[in-house]
Amino acid sequence: MRLRIRRFISQLVLSPSLALVAVFLYGFIGWTVAVSTTASKASPRFDRFVGLEQYVRLFDTPRWNVAFSNMFLFGFLFLVVTIGFGLLIAVLIDQRIRFEGVFRSIVMYPMAMSFVVTGVVWQWLLSPTLGIQSLVAGWGFTGFHIDWLTNPSTVIWALVVAAFWQGCGLAMALFLAGLRGIDEDIWKAAAVDGIPAWRVYLHIVVPMLAPVFLTVIVLQSLAIVRAFDLVVALTNGGPGVSSDLPSVFMFDMAFRRANLGLSAASAVVMLGTVLAILVPYLYVESRERR
């Protein structure tokens, strides 16, 4: 008997975790997918099957369409800004500067802050009466305006700048690690040929960093799909619903509007978005490893 336990100890020890993962991840995903095909309101009603009706309704809901397209707009702007500046800062830090560790730590410390803290801080900085705008006005530039938090058409920039402040450190660190992995001989060869440094970066280094770009894009895109706390703390989806995101919509429908069916459909669309990002990436990764 003892011997048999020893033989299967690995499976035995793992089984509670596996049971939890099976129920709390896969079981719950199945539950949500199932509910998204029912007309459930405040509580799940599996006897009221409606097929894909909730998904049709979802994309007929103006608020969802704002939230869903915001996700892509926010994601695109955030990726462009974060990759551009993340790479630039990594290149600057890679110039054999003094106090490198200090500069690195300063760019990365916001990663330790929660999105709620980030949102609250930037709400304060972007406040028109007391924030950056009044500071710049105090310097004499009275025509300077940042009305991001109150203007529905530019509020997305408030999310972008706050998310950039919090997330740039990760992109920078990944790019810096990538730059450090590049062969020194390339620089020597370029110097012998008299090629200016910016051209080496643009035509040789950046193409060599392609895998790092991919990693940064995937990691940051996943963060965008899940973004929730930042919006809640910074704009609370406003003005109106102009800075709404799918996660906020899902939360509202599930816990405030008692519309579980629609909420489940939105959650499944979010899961689908994550898979659409992840599956091609994993496919490319696994092919490269072979």
Place this chain on the structure above:
Amino acid sequence: MPGTFEPLIPRPRRRIFLRRTERFAARFAVYLCLVIVTGFFLAPLWVLLVTSFKPLDEIRAGGLLDLPIAFTLDPWIKAWGEACIGITCGGLKGYFGNSLMVTVPAVLASVTIGAINGYALSKWPFPGARFVFAAVVAGNFIPYQVILAPLAQTLRITGLFGSIEGLVLIHAIYGIPITTMLFRNFFLSVPDDLIKAARIDGAGFFWILFRVVLPMSPSVIVVAAIIQFTGIWNDYLFAVSFANSQNAPMTVALNNLVNSNFGVREYNVHMAATFIAAIPTLVIYVFLGRFFLRGMAAGAVKG
């Protein structure tokens, strides 16, 4: 996925063939840019700090970046012990305690479970172990919105909804994928011969884990603990979904304090409160920065 960072060791100096003045100008430009970058990243923290020591009338007068003229500790005292959050006016101290009561046990549980799982999967492999690992790790990528509603149902049925225990349980469970991944990937580098030798000596599964493998792996334990502490302390989604108002952690209390529309908005109290919420993870970052970086790189995948 980058499991861990290679240490970011500065390279030796590169010789670029430039004239002296050009070289000086280039260096100057690099440092100037870096100072601007530093300013952007540090300014919010600076504003947070100086504002939290200013009286309200001084804040209203402008001077966002200025040091306080009439330095006061009142906002901190108020934020900690008196500020009104919802209908109770006891400051943040209770919520800080809630956060600790959620975070500490959940970190201990998820790190312990992750270590055992990672060890079993890497050092005691069985047919299908790779598939099991993939199925667990996939949990890292799932957006939590897709499990939120059934989780709420389950907590209601078990009577854990709203409680601290419920949050601990949730964080411990949803920490399993990331901690299992961290430990499993790290333990792969522990030589198998060591395990074999210990087994020949008659040592069992747990004896080898606690006496041989874990003492060799302090860094991965620290990384896993940091990533879990930061993630759980900073969590808002689970907290706002499942904690009732008296069991709410810091993130929820802070958001309620700052974004409530009642009464005079006491910006200095808000800033002090924000700082208090950020202190634990900031302290970890300052003292354990290099582990923190490795943890963040691995943890960025987490839902």
